[in-house]
Amino acid sequence: MEENHSLIYSLRFNFIYVDVYSFTRMWIYPTTVLPYGLLRYILAGEGEFVLDGRRHNVKPNQVVYIPQGTTLDCKAFTDDFKFMSIRFVTTIQLKNNDFLSNYFNVLDVTEAEDERVLSYFREIYETASFNKSIGKMFKIRGYLELIIAWLTERGEKRQQSQLELNSTAYTIEKLQQRARKSGNVSRDPRIQAVEDYIVAHPKDPLDLKLLCSIAEVSESSLRRLFKIQTGKSPGDYIKELRMLTASRELLASERRISDIAYDLGYNDPNYFTRTFHSVFGISPQEYRKVSREGSTVEFKRK
DSSP states (O other), X not given: OOTTOHHHHHOOEEEEEEEEEEEOTTOEEEEEEOSSEEEEEEEESOEEEEETTEEEEEOSSEEEEEOTTOEEEXXXXXXXXXXXXXXXXXXXXXXXXXXXXXXXOOOSEEEOOSHHHHHHHHHHHHHHXXXXXXXXXXXXXXXXXXXXXXXXXXXXXHHHHHHTTOSSOOOHHHHHHHHHHHTOOOOOHHHHHHHHHHHHOTTSOOOHHHHHHHHTSOHHHHHHHHHHHHXXXXXXXXXXXXXXXXXXXXXXXXOOHHHHHHHTTOSOHHHHHHHHHHHHSSOHHHHHHTTSTTOOOOOOOO
């Protein structure tokens, strides 16, 4: 695929949380609409995952991809059901379509015949759990993208085999047509510099004058170019980045929600709660409850 493909350059995967879960055959996970994506590696035992009504009996050495917004039901069939679960969100949401499923043919369940993919999961778990270095998130991001690359490669092989039986070609031209329809364009280095600054300073107040000086454009041009490149205004981009930071804190710590809000620049915890709900579709309190996979909290689609 061409390196200048705008969708590839625009797509990023933001890690939220990882853990290992063990359940007995009595475990049932109630119907839930996920506000994030999941990657699960089945380590032991057997169970059932139902993704938007699609039933899958899962077993060891399988990777399950569950897109953000999926309606999920789960149950264990054995007393030793165990899996590693990674939560993440993507920067591109194309209406009601999932990017990886529709553009790269990533399956719900993929056989993990390659032992490297398990090592990627383990590296993310160990780095997130035990690594205290300032660069840990870069390492986690790298292994997360290796997992997704592995899944897309297998999706590509499956698609190529389908194309031998189907006259509809899977071509770069078709992807480019979809990219144009979705409004994505090549990356503007001026706006990329602004994005990089925002990502590095998620807790700082929004300063449009500073962002304009970084991009060396006027405020009106910044708003216009930023919207073209990211699909969001600078304010909405910063809001979603802060809420992503908050979601990590909610799952990885026991800090009070008000303290997390203050750290992110929200002096009014109630306003922080409303903002969090506008992004994830649930309150921070509800989001924290699902840090354990057995929670009975049910999400609602926005």
